[in-house]
Amino acid sequence: MEDFLLRLREAVSQELHLPAETPLPVSHTPFDQKGDITITLFGLAKRLGKNPAELAQHLQVILPRRLPEIADTELVKGFLNIRLSDAYRLAFLQRPPRPVIDPQPETIILEYPSPNTNKPLHLGHLRNIFLGQSIGRILEARGHTVIPVCLFNDRGTNICKSMWAWKELAHGATPETTGVKGDHFVGDYYVAYAKAQKEAVEALVRSGMTPEQAEKEARPAREVLKMLELWEAGDPETLALWKKMNQWVYEGFETTFRRLDVHFKKYYYESEVFHQARHIVEQGLAMGVFVRHPDGSVHAHLEEAGLGDKVILRANGTALYITQDLAVAEQKSRDFQFDRSVYVVGNEQDYHFKVLFEILRRLGAPGSDKLYHLSYGMVELPSGRMKSREGTVVDADPLLDEMREAARKAAQDAVKSLTLPPEEAENLYEAVGQGALRYHILRVDPRKKIVFNPEESVALQGDTGPFIQYTHARLRKLLRDAELAGFSLEEKTSDLKEGLIEPERAMVKQLWRFNTALEEAARNYNPAEVAHYAFQTAQRFSAYYQQVPILKETRPDVRNARLLLTRRVGEYLALSLHLLGIQAPEKM
Numbered sequence: 001m002e003d004f005l006l007r008l009r010e011a012v013s014q015e016l017h018l019p020a021e022t023p024l025p026v027s028h029t030p031f032d033q034k035g036d037i038t039i040t041l042f043g044l045a046k047r048l049g050k051n052p053a054e055l056a057q058h059l060q061v062i063l064p065r066r067l068p069e070i071a072d073t074e075l076v077k078g079f080l081n082i083r084l085s086d087a088y089r090l091a092f093l094q095r096p097p098r099p100v101i102d103p104q105p106e107t108i109i110l111e112y113p114s115p116n117t118n119k120p121l122h123l124g125h126l127r128n129i130f131l132g133q134s135i136g137r138i139l140e141a142r143g144h145t146v147i148p149v150c151l152f153n154d155r156g157t158n159i160c161k162s163m164w165a166w167k168e169l170a171h172g173a174t175p176e177t178t179g180v181k182g183d184h185f186v187g188d189y190y191v192a193y194a195k196a197q198k199e200a201v202e203a204l205v206r207s208g209m210t211p212e213q214a215e216k217e218a219r220p221a222r223e224v225l226k227m228l229e230l231w232e233a234g235d236p237e238t239l240a241l242w243k244k245m246n247q248w249v250y251e252g253f254e255t256t257f258r259r260l261d262v263h264f265k266k267y268y269y270e271s272e273v274f275h276q277a278r279h280i281v282e283q284g285l286a287m288g289v290f291v292r293h294p295d296g297s298v299h300a301h302l303e304e305a306g307l308g309d310k311v312i313l314r315a316n317g318t319a320l321y322i323t324q325d326l327a328v329a330e331q332k333s334r335d336f337q338f339d340r341s342v343y344v345v346g347n348e349q350d351y352h353f354k355v356l357f358e359i360l361r362r363l364g365a366p367g368s369d370k371l372y373h374l375s376y377g378m379v380e381l382p383s384g385r386m387k388s389r390e391g392t393v394v395d396a397d398p399l400l401d402e403m404r405e406a407a408r409k410a411a412q413d414a415v416k417s418l419t420l421p422p423e424e425a426e427n428l429y430e431a432v433g434q435g436a437l438r439y440h441i442l443r444v445d446p447r448k449k450i451v452f453n454p455e456e457s458v459a460l461q462g463d464t465g466p467f468i469q470y471t472h473a474r475l476r477k478l479l480r481d482a483e484l485a486g487f488s489l490e491e492k493t494s495d496l497k498e499g500l501i502e503p504e505r506a507m508v509k510q511l512w513r514f515n516t517a518l519e520e521a522a523r524n525y526n527p528a529e530v531a532h533y534a535f536q537t538a539q540r541f542s543a544y545y546q547q548v549p550i551l552k553e554t555r556p557d558v559r560n561a562r563l564l565l566t567r568r569v570g571e572y573l574a575l576s577l578h579l580l581g582i583q584a585p586e587k588m
Contacts, residue, residue: 001092001512002100004069004084008037011066012059016048028513034074035081036509042078052078086499089508093564097575100515101143102522106339108144109332110136114151114345117249118162119187121256121396123379123452124346129262130438131376131446132344133581134527141579142522147336151268151328153321154246158190160227163241164220165189165196175248181397183252186245196220228318232274256396260434261581266335273327277319280326280363281312289362300359310355325356326363333366340370342525347375347447374525377449379441394452403433407466411588420587431583432466438582439465443531463535465582471538472573473588474545475566482551488560489567496557503544507565510540511572518579527580534576541569 009024025043029035039059041052048055056075063082064070071085112132113125121129136146153159166189175185200218205211215221230238257263281298284290290298290312298313312323332341343353353373360368408429420428443463444450461467482489500508517533520526550566553559574584 002515004067004088005037007067008063008082011063012039015059015062015066016044018047028509028516029081031506031509033076033081034072035083036512037082037084039080039082040078041080045078056080086505089500089505090496090561092508092512093561093568096568097514097571099141099143099518099575105143105145107147107337108139109147109149109336109338109341110139110344111149111151111332111342112344114153114343115253116153116158117186117246118158118190119393120181120183120249120252123394123396123399126396126399126437127376127379127441127450128344128346129260130441130581131374131525131527133260133262134438134442134530134579135342135344135374135521135525137579137581138518138521138527138530141518144522147265147338148263149266149268149332150264152250152270153324154269155231155242155271155274155324156319156321157224157228159242159246160224160231161193161220162186162190163238163245164224164227165193166245167241168196175252181252181255182248182250183256184395184397185252186249187395193220193224225316225318229316232318256400259400268328268331270324270328273324273331274319276331277323277327280330281323284312284359284363287363289359300355300362302355302358305358307351307355307358310359322352322356322359325352326359326365329356329360329367329371330365338367338370340372341367342372342374344374344376346378348378349373350375374446376446377444379450379452400434400437403437404429405433407432407436410466428585428588431585432469432588435465435469435577435582437465438580439468439531442527442580443535445528446526465577465580468534468538468573468577469582469585470588471542472570472577472584473586475541475570475573476586478545478550478566479563479570482563485551487551487563488556489563490560496561498555498558500561501548503547504562504565507540507544507569510537511568514572514576521579530576530579534573534580537569537573537576541566541573 005026008026012018012024013020013022025040027038027040029038041055045052045055053075056073059080060073060075063073069084069088070082072083074081074083110132113121113128115121115125132148136148139146166186169192170189175182178185180188197218197220200220201211201214204214204218209217227238231242281290284300285292285298290300292298293315295315296317297311297315300310300312302308302310310322311320313319329341332338345353350373353375357368357371357373360371411429411432440452440456441450456464479489513533513536517529521529548562550559550562553562570584577584
């Protein structure tokens with residue numbers, strides 16, 4: 001299709017004597033209209049001083065002469081619809097899917113999911129991971145070089161909260177002695193800290209202290225700040241506890257990453273750039289970008305940029321997230337030569353990244369003009385927003401288990417009829433469960449929030465991942481049955497004696513839309529474009545399968561063409577699912 005569009009643009013530009021750089025307003029023709037490609041004539045007609053009908057009549061005469069692929073044209077209220085020939089469609093089916101490469105490929109750093117090491121990965125992290133992984137694959141399909149990196153927020157007050165609670169309450173317990181996965185084990189103590197702090201605050205308020213003062217004066221809060229000071233001072237006992245608890249979390253994270261098939265080129269750790277961050281603060285003070293206040297705290301005054309007054313170092317000298325992020329950004333620019341550095345982080349951090357990018361710009365940091373925050377909406381439950389410290393989050397591991405079990409329940413009878421070996425059946429349940437969850441999340445524009453409903457996501461009908469996976473498995477079975485029946489699966493259609501019928505033309509018309517969806521997804525960092533394409537393709541093939549006989553077709557040339565069309569649909573579905581991080585089962 002792209003080769004035709006290129007020649008169409010050249011033909012129109014030459015015939016209308018337009019400058020070569022003039023964009024041609026072309027789009028895919030809606031399915032309820034005749035045609036495959038539509039030229040919008042209003043802007044061109046105005047530019048040339050003609051009315052759209054007059055311009056259309058001219059193009060309807062000259063374009064078929066220059067482009068033999070054109071079978072017919074039709075003017076619909078200022079829109080010229082072009083229908084392509086069956087011969088062109090059949091030639092298109094000779095080729096497997098070919099993603100169109102961006103004419104200016106770039107090297108892109110993609111940072112995600114950047115978790116804190118005080119709690120396990122949860123449903124919000126899963127949206128982050130699914131977005132990052134899918135966007136990476138989409139950008140790679142467009143020819144870009146993607147460098148996935150992960151920043152571990154492995155120091156600070158939140159990490160000290162888990163450390164304090166373990167020291168106070170664990171009595172030496174470990175993940176090994178309790179049988180609890182490491183990240184979950186540490187996360188339990190983060191919740192325990194919140195409970196202890198709440199009880200201490202309530203006691204102080206009952207004694208007459210204001211809630212605000214009580215929050216600061218409660219023993220857990222005071223001792224956590226002291227622990228952070230000890231960490232930054234290099235206290236051996238504090239560092240030993242910190243290393244031990246972080247290692248438990250890393251082991252837990254890695255187990256989940258392997259399950260999700262997530263891999264990173266490089267890991268960054270806030271703790272490793274801590275001293276570098278202090279150097280940047282001193283540099284910023286010397287440049288006048290930062291100001292030290294009388295209490296010893298360091299600030300960035302960003303009022304003229306509409307970002308207010310941002311603390312960079314606390315009065316006690318301890319650092320904040322923004323301090324480390326400045327250093328990590330600088331380190332990434334040293335590690336990689338990049339054209340874009342993309343941060344995949346939820347929209348609750350919009351202000352943080354505006355401040356970060358503004359400060360980096362003022363510091364003259366390398367690559368500060370190449371930064372982008374991919375801001376996405378939060379995932380909420382029907383009961384409302386998740387809160388880690390209150391223990392109301394949906395943790396990733398049990399959710400993945402739940403989705404696998406839901407897939408098992410939904411597909412068990414069908415799997416029995418397939419007589420799959422137990423291990424293969426378990427892999428299928430995992431693939432369908434993850435496919436349901438990933439698609440449920442990725443089909444929504446990243447900028448919108450999601451209210452998670454697991455029951456909707458596992459259905460085998462409707463706009464779901466399992467429906468697309470099932471459609472792929474069904475057409476793969478059709479092709480296997482064709483082979484068993486001895487039918488030819490040669491990828492040729494030159495011996496087709498008759499033209500295509502309308503459902504086949506519509507199916508090819510749908511396949512032509514793939515690269516448009518891919519380009520939009522890459523441009524807007526929006527996998528939902530590919531998700532919608534995959535669903536529409538599966539939906540149209542299901543309708544085609546019901547309408548048109550394939551294996552029962554008695555004319556060999558027609559049957560071969562339909563089998564080739566079926567194979568291509570399967571390849572486009574498999575590729576689309578891969579871009580979403582979803583497996584395309586052969587059997588289901």
